[in-house]
Structures are given as structure tokens and as C-alpha cells.
Amino acid sequence: MVSSPHEAMHRIFQEYPGLFSRVSEVLGVSVPTPTSATVLPTDLTENSPVERRVDTLLRIETQDEGPFLLAVEAQGKKDPRKATSWPYYVSYLHNRYGGLPVLLLVVCQDHATAQWAARPLTIGLRQWPTLTLTPLVAGPHNMPVITNVAEARKDLALATLAAITHADNPDVGAILKTLSAALREAPEDIADPIVELTAQGLGDRPAAQQWRNLVAVDTSFYTSFMSEEIRDEGRDEGRAEGRAEGRAQGRADGLLLILEARGITLTxxxxxxxTTCTDPELLHRWLHRAATATTTEEVFAERH
Structure with a gap:
């Protein structure tokens, strides 16, 4: 099953398509200056029984060298199957989009997986390789450790990705504290997705609770389903109905945001x-399904 950190590591590029230009600078790779980016369908399935999906796919427009495709893969552990699927993704996209250049970016949260993902993948004979794929890898080995509030505020999207990739860093507490402080005066429409993506990227790690506590203190304006749950703790029972309504509203808004980001069209x-559901627990179940679903049926299916 796809984890929430997996979703956050690639979905952040859907939320902030321009983020890659800063990531490439951090990784020391020279790419043309982007002028715009478009989120493309991630389904790479052909008319065959095998379904293949890239995590996130963007079409990047540049000033001088024309467009290119950026395929982003979130990788939580070593997976030998990628030796065949990643070259397929790249060659298929190159063919489907009329020969556009394709760049594969792999985002990891641990050093061992990042080192494994960075190895060139070769198809062909040892003495004559037919195809060699060299992924670009972002992870704790090369993403910056941002503990300066001014630096984080200068580029919140990069600071968020850096925090996610350093989820297992012993100093993650300082990293998260810096990010939350940088959000104090940010408008809600900027802070909301960052708070959610960071929480999603931390998954079930101990740092996730620390992030919840920081959000409750530093971004008291935040009204997502996550912070609504935080603020509900300790309130008297007489306000239970109001709390439930607030949670339902926040979760409904969060669900719509996630479905839109994942490209799932709603009737x-x-x-x-x-929007009319008043059951916070039901909305919570839908939210969890939405993180990995590819169709509305998967989100709203009745399960017994």
C-alpha cells in the first residue's frame, strides 16, 4: 500500500511545479530556466493487462531550450522492479509526447535508498548497452538542512521538501520548528498545503506529533482537519457538537484539495x-483513501 510519505514526496511537485528549478540547483544540475509547468496525466498504461503509473508527471516550459517532461518518483525503499519500470516510463513518455526530453527525479527519505536509486540502470549486453538510465536523486544526502527561518521563508516549497526528505534526521525537530516559524505570517492559501504535505511526509514517525504541536502553536489561524483535531483536545464536552462540525468542514475541504491535486474529477x-457530509469519521476514511486512490470509486466504495 502506498504510504503518506510516498504521496508527499511527489505530490509537492504538483502543488509547486516550479519547485524543480530550485531542487536542480541544490543537486548541482544545470537545466534550462523554467517559464511554466503543467501537471500531466500519470497513467502510462497501454492496451495490455499491465497497469503502469508514474507518481507525478510535469511538462516544464523553458526560456531557451523548449519544453521537457519531469517524471517524479517517490521511493521509500529499494525495489528491484524499478530496474524495468523506470526505463519503461522514460522511453514510453519520450515516444508518447513526440520525442520530448524526459528527466526522472527520484525522491527518497533515507541514504541507502537514495544511493541505490542513483545507480545507472542499463539495458542491453554488458559490452554494448542499448539504453542507460541515470536518475536524478533528491534525498537526505543532498537536500539542505534548513534551520534558518529567513532561509525557509525565502522558499517555503523547497523548505517543505527538505523537511520531508530529512524526516529521519536526528535534528528533524529543529528543521520542523524552523518551517513552522516561517509559516507564522504566511497567508492561509500558502500555509495550508505546506502544513498538510509536511504532516503527510512525516507519516507515522515520532516527528509527526511534534509537527502537530508546532502547528497548533505557530499557525493558530490554520483550520485544516489536522489542526482542528489538535485544537479540539481539552475542550469541554458542552462544545462537542461544534467541534464535530468544525472537523467535518475541515476534512471536507482537505478531501477536495487532495482529490483536485491527484487529478480525480468529481461529479x-x-x-x-x-460538502454536506457531517460525519467527521466518514470524511476521515475518505481522506485516507484519497491519498492513494486513482478513481472516485476507490474513495467512496462502501466496505463491509
């Missing part, structure tokens, strides 16, 4: 189903 009926 008017389903959108109304979400």
Missing part, C-alpha cells in the same frame, strides 16, 4: 456528498 453529486 456535482459527489462534490455535494462531500
Amino acid at each position: 456535482d453529486e459527489l462534490r455535494q456528498k462531500i
